[in-house]
Amino acid sequence: MAGSSAAAPDRGRPARRRDAQESAAARKSEAETDALGRRAVELSRFYSGKVETVPKVPVRSLGDFALWYTPGVAEVSRSIHADPALSFELTGRWNTIAIVTDGSRVLGLGDIGAEAALPVMEGKALLFKWLGGVDAVPLPISVRSPDAFIETVERLAPSFGGINLEDIASPKCFGILEELSKRLPIPVWHDDQLGTAASTIAGVLNALELTGRSVKSVRTVLLGAGAANLVTARLLLTLGHDPHRLTLVDQRGVLHAEREDVDELMLRNPWKYRLALRTNGGGRTGGLAEAVAGADLLLAASTPDPNTIRPEHLRAMAPEPIVFALANPVPEIWPEVATGAGAAIVATGRSDFPNQVNNSLIFPAVFRGVLDARARSIPDEIVLEAARELARHARDKGLSAHHLLPTMEESEVFPHVAAAVADASVRLGIARRPLSHDEYFERARTLMVRSGRLVRALARARLTPPMPRPAARAPRRKRT
């Protein structure tokens, strides 16, 4: 897939036609999103929530409560009081996590507050159960300051085996994750940072493999310097990427050590500041156009506008450029347009194009792994291990420009990723319950499969009613 030959016809093609294609795709996507939104409201009203508490012990009669509750339970409490670690054995703590948000950056909706974040956290809890067999409690909290957030979660921690932070604005999300990881004896994860970065890294590893490149010698441009890309940059550097060959670009252009806002970053966003000092060797300045010249890899996690990356940006890159356009719901460039401009590999955040970079490929398995190993934390080594394992499974199935990562349908990868994560925590000496690889794998697979069986059994028993038909929409029905 040579860049120049693929790009040539595109140059000659009238811009009008390309724009028409783009707007048709955008219109289609908007219409679909609207329809899904209406249906989601309908179903939310019908089911009134997506998860509930289900007993996991038999209750034959009220008499059993003498065991499950008082007086019998007092002895269980005494045991835990004597050895708090037993809370992981004698209660559901081992498999229960909190999905905590302050609602300050929910999806693309911005700062919509705790209540409005609840349906999203419920959806995430459902994903955790369905994909990872993890009992996740949606827990939006009403706090404003990072300190209040940290303190609240610290106080909640005794009830949980792990904490999943969700939809917290950047840059405060960095400090909150750092501080909670330090303070809590249980794993803390922020999906918008780690999940997205890990799945991106998995895709990058395979894209480099496919095009015969090494992470140690590529030139990379990261477009967007929010939660995901700042962590992607950090992980790339950990993998041995030359900081001088890495350039970040945000709304103000190339991030560099002498940019006008660099002191402000030092105070407000030290994570970005450190990268400003360390990256962009050769002192590029300007915008995306200046940054991409000669780059091998363009990783965009920026604004959902298909004109953010232009074909001429890709033509300025090295031959066989790799483009990840991860903005949702609309990528920074339509894959078709990117391929037309010479991109050898294109990935997006969407399931309707090949190569979906999806954090759902990562987070359920990571939590399954750290919960089963009872890991104390989730260091970057574990994040990278999850990425490597995911990448390996795509390779085993046959790597191509259209199969860079496993799809969500290839669910057999999840227990493998979980076991790899658990193994890594044993290697790092942070596992409180070291088991063998096979034990971790079997455990993960059993728990993951159980969730599916549970959901289906509840449906068969009519305990979850079948989905009602969509409410009729007159103008649409006439067409068929």
Next chain:
Amino acid sequence: MTASNEGAPRTTETQPLPIHLRPARPADVPALVGLLLRLKRLNEEFDPLLKVRDDAEKQARTVLEANLGDPKAVVLAAEGVGSEKEKVVGFVRALLRERPFYSPEWEGVIVDIYLLPLYRRRGVGEYVLRETTAALKAKGAGVVTAEFPAQNEIASRFYAKRGFRPITAVHARSL
């Protein structure tokens, strides 16, 4: 991100310094104006009463030009070393102030210190302070002081570490 990811690791002074200080010259003024504005914008981050004026650039030029010819002012330019010899990467501005009621009689006030981020740490601050103090002492100062926004904890720590203590406080409220 851990401390090990820091761009400029804190090391000992045995490493060669990345800057060289010399008295500022009129030709430095354009570069100094840019650096002074960076410092004032940094100060603005600490307090709304330190909001930078629209005409700050013109003011900076006027003030710097006046200081360069003033025997009661010390303006030192920090230039890079090696291939960056000609590049002004920081500066310090200090003023001699008379103390009519206190002893010592002359106070050397460091009003501005700014270095571009890549030229910080590695003992640079120490060196700048030493050179500035020496220049002020040569002009007759018996005490050296530093002015900076009260909320600037980085500056507080820097000076406290080097034996400075708060002696007067300026409290403000807008009218």
